[in-house]
Amino acid sequence: MKYFRLVWAGLWRKKVRTILTMLSIVFAFLLFGLLQGINQGFNQQLQRLDVDRMYVTPRNGQADPLPISYYEQIKAIPGVKAVAPWTYFGGYFQDARNPIPAFATEARALFEVYKELEIKPEYLDAMEKTRTGALVRDTLAAKYGWKIGDRVPIGTSIWTQKSGGSTWYLDIVGTFGASAYGGGFPSFYLNQSYFSEAAAFGNHQTSLYVLRVEDPRQAASVASAIDTKFENSNAETRTESESAMMQRQLKQVADINFIANTIAGAVIFTLLFLTANTMMQSVRERTSELAVLKTLGFSDGKVLVMVLVEALMLCLFAAAIGLFLAGAVFTAPQLRAVLGALGMPTIVLVMGGAIAVGLALVSGLPPAWRAKRLNIVEALAVR
């Protein structure tokens, strides 16, 4: 440790260059932290998804709805603990520029399927008793200043009512929290029964069903029981666990894993040359200083280690800042809203640390070797 000051001073020999190199490393690791953080975060969230929560979707693609008559039939299948229809409603508040992510459902069942939704039991009771009731996520209620008891007009360009109107007047009977499911979780629910009764068309259909099985081990048998039941009907079903469905959908968008690894890999590869160049230049400029240290009795091995430690300090210090910044970005409310309570996964910090050490060793070794081999007499000769 007594050599620390010596190594530290060497590192800051050319302040501007060191700072620029550090900034590059900081940004590279910030990027690495963000990409891998999101990637690992998704992976972890996929794993965290309930295996006992399952989706029944139309086998022929999402555009075709499922009959609402399946509701009672699925409910009756052994092993199904709760099932809720999930009917896309859409709509807007006051103006088409204020879209409302609204769905029609059976609230009590839905809140049983999504166990981590936070709601007071009396709101669910009220929802059952109020035909035109609506449950609203706390964040949405706050956004428009809605209170329980308010009657809100929800416009729609799809679902005209039998009465001819295209504005649905719904009574807010309760609010709920959904922080466990992230910002994307739909925030507005009306009663499926009211929708079926009042809509001019589409009232015998739903987009999909969500259900919870009594025991995760029964998931496969319940899924095949449902799909078998509706086999060869007009609307065949595909029943799968939530995580399987999310994975399938994510893969359709992009292979996040692949993208994250490729970008991070390319950035770090570039960084390798940059850091190696900085270290080599810095050692070249210090030829006579290193020769003086050797003259004073510093062994070849010691000089080698000092240059390596310098590279380590440069890389680890900057990488730590980059990863710290990435971690800070993950706590930003805007990101929280999209990704939910997604923190910087520890595995990413460990990976980042390992990469920083590797970077330091690979880029520090050539100059360190040069410093070790340096011949005192030749380096000090003035001619």
Add this chain to the structure above:
Amino acid sequence: MTALVTLRNITKSYTRGKQKVEVLHGVDLDIESGEFLALMGPSGSGKTTMLNLIAGLDRPSSGEVSVNGERIDRLSRGALADWRARHIGFVFQFYNLLPVLTAESNVEVPLLLTNLSRSQRRQRVKTALELVGLSDRARHKPGELSGGQQQRVAIARAIVADPTLLVCDEPTGDLDRQSAEEIMNLVQALNRRHGKTIVMVTHDPKAASFASRELHLDKGRLAENVARDAA
């Protein structure tokens, strides 16, 4: 009593490309403990080469180098590094301080290789800087000091670990007359008052006159040996 430093039939040659150039052709020399030897001679005569052999920075092509009874021509590179740390203090023409460190940190560098504690090191650094009269510049970096002051710091660094032998290669070569004289007074005091054995290479007869003995090296041979009383 044997001399502190003995060179016996030393030759040293360098290979430059395909050519082999012999720089020293059979040098014999004894330096007694407490001596202050000035080594003079024309440029290219091999003064620095000889000093490097005495200081264990390089090894002879043939012949023996003993310091304090130890055959240093037989030591390995690594062992020589340790040996230098314990026995040799260096003063160079261009000071060769580390520009990023303060004067006191520069002086401390050789002590990092010892087992001294932090406070012991600090005490030694303080004493060395006092000895060269630069206590008030301890926190300055080399760039903030004059040439003469930098050379004082270098001298403090050379003596801080209390070496057996002090070697100086043209210590006044880069200094004006006034500073050169101050430096030579300081080096002479180290010899006379503190009993340091000193070998100094110089071009400058005035600097050489501070020494207790003068030797001339010409084309790789010790051509003349002027022993005199420096009063």
